[in-house]
Amino acid sequence: MIEAKNLTKVYGLRQDRALPLLRQAERQSAVRTAGGFLAVDQVSFSVSPGEIFVIMGLSGSGKSTVLRMLNRLVEPTEGSLRIDGADVSAMRQDELRPLRNRKINMVFQHFALLPHRSIRENAAYGLKIRQVPVRERLERADWALQRVGLEQWGDSYPHELSGGMKQRVGLARALATDAEILLMDEPFSALDPLIRRDMQELLLQLQAADQRTIVFVTHDLNEAMRIGDRIMVMRDGQVVQCATGTEIISEPADEYVSEFIADVDRSRVLTAASVLRAPLVTARWDESPGEVLQRLENVEMNGIFVLDETNRILGVATDEALARALREGETALDSCLAGDYHAVSPDLPIVEFCDLAGRHPVPVAVVDDDKRLLGVAPRAAILGALAAPKKVRHA
Numbered sequence: 328m329i330e331a332k333n334l335t336k337v338y339g340l341r342q343d344r345a346l347p348l349l350r351q352a353e354r355q356s357a358v359r360t361a362g363g364f365l366a367v368d369q370v371s372f373s374v375s376p377g378e379i380f381v382i383m384g385l386s387g388s389g390k391s392t393v394l395r396m397l398n399r400l401v402e403p404t405e406g407s408l409r410i411d412g413a414d415v416s417a418m419r420q421d422e423l424r425p426l427r428n429r430k431i432n433m434v435f436q437h438f439a440l441l442p443h444r445s446i447r448e449n450a451a452y453g454l455k456i457r458q459v460p461v462r463e464r465l466e467r468a469d470w471a472l473q474r475v476g477l478e479q480w481g482d483s484y485p486h487e488l489s490g491g492m493k494q495r496v497g498l499a500r501a502l503a504t505d506a507e508i509l510l511m512d513e514p515f516s517a518l519d520p521l522i523r524r525d526m527q528e529l530l531l532q533l534q535a536a537d538q539r540t541i542v543f544v545t546h547d548l549n550e551a552m553r554i555g556d557r558i559m560v561m562r563d564g565q566v567v568q569c570a571t572g573t574e575i576i577s578e579p580a581d582e583y584v585s586e587f588i589a590d591v592d593r594s595r596v597l598t599a600a601s602v603l604r605a606p607l608v609t610a611r612w613d614e615s616p617g618e619v620l621q622r623l624e625n626v627e628m629n630g631i632f633v634l635d636e637t638n639r640i641l642g643v644a645t646d647e648a649l650a651r652a653l654r655e656g657e658t659a660l661d662s663c664l665a666g667d668y669h670a671v672s673p674d675l676p677i678v679e680f681c682d683l684a685g686r687h688p689v690p691v692a693v694v695d696d697d698k699r700l701l702g703v704a705p706r707a708a709i710l711g712a713l714a715a716p717k718k719v720r721h722a
């Protein structure tokens with residue numbers, strides 16, 4: 328849907344002045360010496376239809392500049408931009424208008440509601456600019472207000488609403504327009520933490536119902552993790568890392584990213600898949616208790632998963648049950664099987680099952696939809712993942 332290549336922005340210098348400076352070895356200092364500022368430096372990324380793509384970074388890292396270049400509210404100094412196949416970077420101003428009026432909508436952190444207009448009229452405002460007939464736009468505004476849970480408030484005025492409700496009107500205004508792409512610049516930053524959570528939840532619900540392509544700027548990693556399909560981390564105008572939240576947590580690209588993730592709630596971000604290990608041993612249903620017990624002793628474990636030929640878990644055999652079967656002359660494993668284990672799907676957050684680790688004679692099993700064993704989540708791996716960020720990966 329969006330494809331940005333080498334987007335670059337120099338503030339404070341005309342383009343013809345800036346371009347030769349960008350060719351120099353020390354771009355940033357060349358631009359600075361000439362009195363300009365290189366705010367965004369060769370940023371490339373692409374966003375798929377229906378994706379929530381988060382841009383994250385400290386203040387001044389260039390997030391808003393990147394976002395505003397996507398509808399050319401800020402003119403890129405260099406680089407190319409395609410949206411839905413169209414070369415936006417080459418468009419003239421008159422060609423840009425339909426793009427800004429129909430395809431893309433922007434939601435700001437501090438957007439102003441019109442104080443003397445009703446909430447319904449405020450929600451319809453984006454359509455008014457788009458010259459949608461009044462009846463249709465009020466209908467669409469009501470629909471959008473209903474989507475954000477403000478259907479009772481259409482006839483009220485902004486001063487009657489709380490901060491969180493006002494921000495929901497902003498969301499409704501964007502929804503009413505039917506824009507395929509939403510650009511959101513820290514839309515929830517001014518809200519109290521609890522209301523902010525609600526808004527994130529609402530955004531995810533709305534997104535599940537009708538998928539738009541969303542580029543969302545934030546400097547809050549927990550927010551980024553909660554809503555982002557992928558997160559692009561920026562520093563000093565450059566991309567440091569662009570990956571899913573889980574990837575960023577488990578393999579931060581450098582110290583900057585590590586510092587960011589230091590205070591993230593890892594147990595909510597990391598999933599069973601991120602602590603998945605191959606089981607040390609497993610048993611097949613047609614083996615004998617003697618063979619299996621021998622295998623268990625070799626790895627000094629108390630229990631073993633018994634699988635059928637498609638890797639489905641039939642049950643767990645403990646060392647005690649195996650020893651008893653051996654004593655009693657049993658030749659099949661059936662008599663040893665118990666349901667003494669816990670199975671989770673790979674995308675389950677660790678927080679939902681970490682307390683069960685260590686409660687059974689076998690590690691937590693990670694299974695697919697058909698109950699086939701994909702691997703195990705050993706207690707030590709879970710504790711390791713929840714501890715401080717991993718050592719930085721060196722390129």
Ligand SMILES: Nc1ncnc2c1ncn2[C@@H]1O[C@H](COP(=O)(O)OP(=O)(O)OP(=O)(O)O)[C@@H](O)[C@H]1O
Pocket residue numbers: 338339364366384385386387388389390391392393546
């Ligand atoms: N119009 C401008 N003229 C000159 N410099 C600018 C302009 N707009 C932004 N900058 C500078 O460019 C850099 C990037 O700014 P930008 O607003 O994109 O950062 P940001 O990551 O959105 O920061 P914040 O989290 O504070 O919103 C900053 O150092 C800023 O001071």
Ligand SMILES: [Mg+2]
Pocket residue numbers: 390391392
């Ligand atoms: Mg900003």
